[in-house]
Amino acid sequence: MLLYLLRRFALLLSTLLMLTLVAYALEFQLQGAPQANFIDGYGQFISQLAAGDFGVSSVSGLPILGALGQYFPATLELCLAAFIISLLVGVPAGTWAALHLNRWQDATILTGTLIGYSVPVFWLGILLVTFFSLNLGWLPVSGQLSLLYDTQQVTGIMTIDTLLTDSPYRWPAFFDALSHLVLPALVLAIVPTTEVIRQIRSALLDVLKQNYIRAALTKGLSENYVILRHGLRNAFPMAIPTLGLQFGTVLTSAIMTEVVFDWPGLGRWLITSIALQDYAAIKGGTLAIATFTIVASATIEVLSTLIYPARRRAIYASQG
Structure with missing residues (x-):
C-alpha cells in the first residue's frame, strides 16, 4: 500500500x-x-x-494570490453545493434505474441524463432566471448576498460567514445567502448528476450479479435491505474514483455559471481578466483551477482505495 x-x-x-x-x-x-x-x-x-x-495584476495592481484567496471560496461553495445536489439526486435515481433495468423507469432516467448532459449551462441558467426570478419572483437574480445584509468575509463561503456573524439578522442573512445559492447550484449540478446516475447504475448492476447478493436474498432478507446494506454499500465505492473526476467538470462549468448569475467567484474573475488581457491573472487563475482539479481527483482516488477492500486487494495482487 x-x-x-x-x-x-x-x-x-x-x-x-x-x-x-x-x-x-x-x-x-x-x-x-x-x-x-x-x-x-x-x-x-x-x-x-x-x-x-503568482505575479501582480496589470489591471488592479494587486497581488494575484490575494485575488485567488478572495474569489476562490465563493467558487468552492458553489461547486460543493452542486456536488452535494448531484449525489442527493443521482444516487437514488441511479439505484432506481438499476432496479428497473430495461423497463420504462430505466429508459426515462437514461433519457433524462442524456438531455441533461446535452443542455448548455448558460442557456439553462438564463431559462431558470427568467422563470423563477423574473416571472415568479421566488429566487434572486444574481449575486451571493443581498445588499441589505452587511456580512464580514471570514471564510469567503457566504453560507458559513452569515452564521459566524453576531448580527441579530444572522438567520435571515443565512437564508438569503442560501436562496442566492439555489439557482446557480442547480444549474451547475446538472452535468455531474447525469454522471452520478450512470456510474451508480452501472456499479450497482455489477454488484447485483454477485453471489453474495443472491445468497442474502435466499436467506429471506427483504430486497430493500439487501440493496441498501450490501448492494449500494459496495457499489458506491466502485463509482467514487470516476465521480472524483467530476470536480474538473464542475469547475469548468462553474466559469459560465458564475457569469450568468454574476456570482463573485474565480470563474467570473477569470473571464473578466481575459477580457481585460490581464495575463498574470489569467495564468494564476488557470493554475489554481487546474491544480485544485488534479489534487482533488488524486485525493478522492486514494481515499476510495483506502476505504474499498476490493481495490486494496487488487493493488496487493499487482504488487505481489
Whole structure:
C-alpha cells in the first residue's frame, strides 16, 4: 500500500510540474521573458510559485494570490453545493434505474441524463432566471448576498460567514445567502448528476450479479435491505474514483455559471481578466483551477482505495 501511495504522489507531482511547464511556456511565448535561457527562467518561475508569488495584476495592481484567496471560496461553495445536489439526486435515481433495468423507469432516467448532459449551462441558467426570478419572483437574480445584509468575509463561503456573524439578522442573512445559492447550484449540478446516475447504475448492476447478493436474498432478507446494506454499500465505492473526476467538470462549468448569475467567484474573475488581457491573472487563475482539479481527483482516488477492500486487494495482487 505504501508503494501505491508513493506512486500516486509521484504521478501527482509530475502532473503538477508538467502543468507549470505548459503555463511558463505560454507566458514565454506570449510576453517574452527577461531571461535568455528558458530553463533558468522556468526555475525562477517555479521558485516564485513555491513562495506564493503568482505575479501582480496589470489591471488592479494587486497581488494575484490575494485575488485567488478572495474569489476562490465563493467558487468552492458553489461547486460543493452542486456536488452535494448531484449525489442527493443521482444516487437514488441511479439505484432506481438499476432496479428497473430495461423497463420504462430505466429508459426515462437514461433519457433524462442524456438531455441533461446535452443542455448548455448558460442557456439553462438564463431559462431558470427568467422563470423563477423574473416571472415568479421566488429566487434572486444574481449575486451571493443581498445588499441589505452587511456580512464580514471570514471564510469567503457566504453560507458559513452569515452564521459566524453576531448580527441579530444572522438567520435571515443565512437564508438569503442560501436562496442566492439555489439557482446557480442547480444549474451547475446538472452535468455531474447525469454522471452520478450512470456510474451508480452501472456499479450497482455489477454488484447485483454477485453471489453474495443472491445468497442474502435466499436467506429471506427483504430486497430493500439487501440493496441498501450490501448492494449500494459496495457499489458506491466502485463509482467514487470516476465521480472524483467530476470536480474538473464542475469547475469548468462553474466559469459560465458564475457569469450568468454574476456570482463573485474565480470563474467570473477569470473571464473578466481575459477580457481585460490581464495575463498574470489569467495564468494564476488557470493554475489554481487546474491544480485544485488534479489534487482533488488524486485525493478522492486514494481515499476510495483506502476505504474499498476490493481495490486494496487488487493493488496487493499487482504488487505481489
